[in-house]
Amino acid sequence: MIIDAHCHGGKGDLMTAPWNTDAPLRDYLARADAAGIQRTVIFPAFNSDYARANAELGQIVRRHAPRLIGFAFVHCARDAGRIRGMVADAVQRYGFQGIKIHGADALPNREVCEAAREFQLPILVDVVGKAEVVDMIAPQYPDVPFIIPHLGSFADDWRAHERVVEQLVRYPNVYTDTSGVRRFDYLVAAVRRAGASKVIFGSDGPWLHPGLELHKVRLLGLSKDAERRIMGGNILRLLSRRRQSVVGLRPVAA
Ligand SMILES: [Zn+2]
Numbered sequence: 001m002i003i004d005a006h007c008h009g010g011k012g013d014l015m016t017a018p019w020n021t022d023a024p025l026r027d028y029l030a031r032a033d034a035a036g037i038q039r040t041v042i043f044p045a046f047n048s049d050y051a052r053a054n055a056e057l058g059q060i061v062r063r064h065a066p067r068l069i070g071f072a073f074v075h076c077a078r079d080a081g082r083i084r085g086m087v088a089d090a091v092q093r094y095g096f097q098g099i100k101i102h103g104a105d106a107l108p109n110r111e112v113c114e115a116a117r118e119f120q121l122p123i124l125v126d127v128v129g130k131a132e133v134v135d136m137i138a139p140q141y142p143d144v145p146f147i148i149p150h151l152g153s154f155a156d157d158w159r160a161h162e163r164v165v166e167q168l169v170r171y172p173n174v175y176t177d178t179s180g181v182r183r184f185d186y187l188v189a190a191v192r193r194a195g196a197s198k199v200i201f202g203s204d205g206p207w208l209h210p211g212l213e214l215h216k217v218r219l220l221g222l223s224k225d226a227e228r229r230i231m232g233g234n235i236l237r238l239l240s241r242r243r244q245s246v247v248g249l250r251p252v253a254a
Contacts, residue, residue: 001232002038002231003037003201004039004041004214005041005124005147005200006149006203006204007204007210008023009023009043009057009060010045011056012044012047012053019046020047021045023044025206027206035211037210039068041202042060043057043073044057044100051089058090058094058096069098069239070095072086072091073099074112076101076106076108076111076112077109083115084114084115099115101125103133113137113141116144117143119242120241122144124147126148126149128154131148131152131153131167134171138173142173144173145174147175147176148176150177151176151186151190152164152176158183158186162186164190168198168199176190178199178200178213179202180208184216187199191220196222196225196227197234199230201214201230201235214231217230
């Protein structure tokens with residue numbers, strides 16, 4: 001099964017850039033279908049109220065069940081003190097299966113890591129080039145899987161790519177996704193040095209084309225087994241750590 005492990009859905013409320021205005025799914029889903037992508041991990045666009053954004057995403061996930069797999073977006077500073085409750089809602093009411101954090105909001109704190117541990121969820125955290133924080137969080141929470149998207153930087157920061165490749169090798173609980181990585185040889189290096197089990201296909205749809213991003217994985221020229229792991233096996237393994245979560249099940253009703 002091919003799973004896109006990084007996509008956004010729903011409306012943002014800030015309206016200063018595409019990523020905080022709207023993440024429309026109609027074209028994305030048609031493109032993903034055409035590329036043979038059968039499941040998509042999805043989280044809200046940037047928002048000033050993630051509890052509301054997660055609830056809206058819950059509706060979208062339910063409408064498309066079982067096609068989409070929701071991750072809850074939390075802001076580690078603004079939502080401090082209520083993160084556990086937001087994550088509990090996301091899991092129990094909307095059937096979400098992971099947590100998304102963006103370093104442009106705030107970097108991970110203990111509260112979110114404890115919630116991930118309690119609910120056995122992976123955390124997908126965009127470290128916005130600050131790869132050094134991975135050296136803090138990963139050894140503190142060895143039982144929490146951290147997915148560091150874009151090899152540490154959507155902005156082509158090659159120093160962050162270098163460091164995340166090294167972290168993939170060193171920490172068993174650190175993974176990366178392929179979304180938006182343009183400097184192709186860093187993807188080659190990630191697979192060669194850390195192994196195909198540490199790299200996860202993601203597109204950063206709907207703004208990036210899922211078929212184009214998936215083609216990057218094919219261009220790595222890996223064995224069928226390695227390719228299968230990157231295209232879906234790895235994320236599936238992280239999601240199925242939770243007893244009640246099986247890709248293909250409908251989310252629990254509210
Ligand atoms: Zn993204």
